[in-house]
Amino acid sequence: MDSREIRSDLIELRDALRRFAEERDWGRFHTPKNLATALSVEASELLEPFQWLATGQKDELDETRLEAIRQEMADVLAYLVMLADKLDVDLFKAALEKIEINRAKYPASKVRGDARKYSEYGD
Incomplete structure (x- = not known):
């Protein structure tokens, strides 16, 4: 994947997130402060499946934990993209x-x- 494809994918994701928020009339809640707060919360939730693991290496993660991590990573990315969109970054x-x-x-x-x-x- 080259840099143009990555940038295009980020724009496609941004547009999908915009549509999702517009369909629900959530734009008024998506202030930079609220998005940064949500990003922090989701980043913290990303740590939960790793809690109490001996090393946190992939071989310690079962399918349930891997899926939870995948979902939290998606949340982190979504909030980061929305925050960047609001701040024109x-x-x-x-x-x-x-x-x-x-x-x-x-x-x-x-x-x-x-x-x-x-x-x-x-x-």
């Missing part, structure tokens, strides 16, 4: 820009195999 472009920011913060030659935060590396 091009998610695809923002993600690519963030990769470049992180590339500068975390040069591969310096951080390979080390998960510390960039501020912990020193010069």
Whole structure:
């Protein structure tokens, strides 16, 4: 899948979410604050199937947990796309820009195999 297809898929998803909300007259509830709050709640719910697992690796997840994770991931994505829509953020472009920011913060030659935060590396 190339970048044009991904961007097109995000636009298609945005449009489907717009239609879904319009059909229910929910647009007035979808303020940036409410969408950010819902996004946070759904992201927290994404953690629930992992709770109490020894490592949280995929091999510990049964079909029920995998499906719950899939559903929560869909909720997180939906709220993120709706929030971006309300704030006129091009998610695809923002993600690519963030990769470049992180590339500068975390040069591969310096951080390979080390998960510390960039501020912990020193010069």
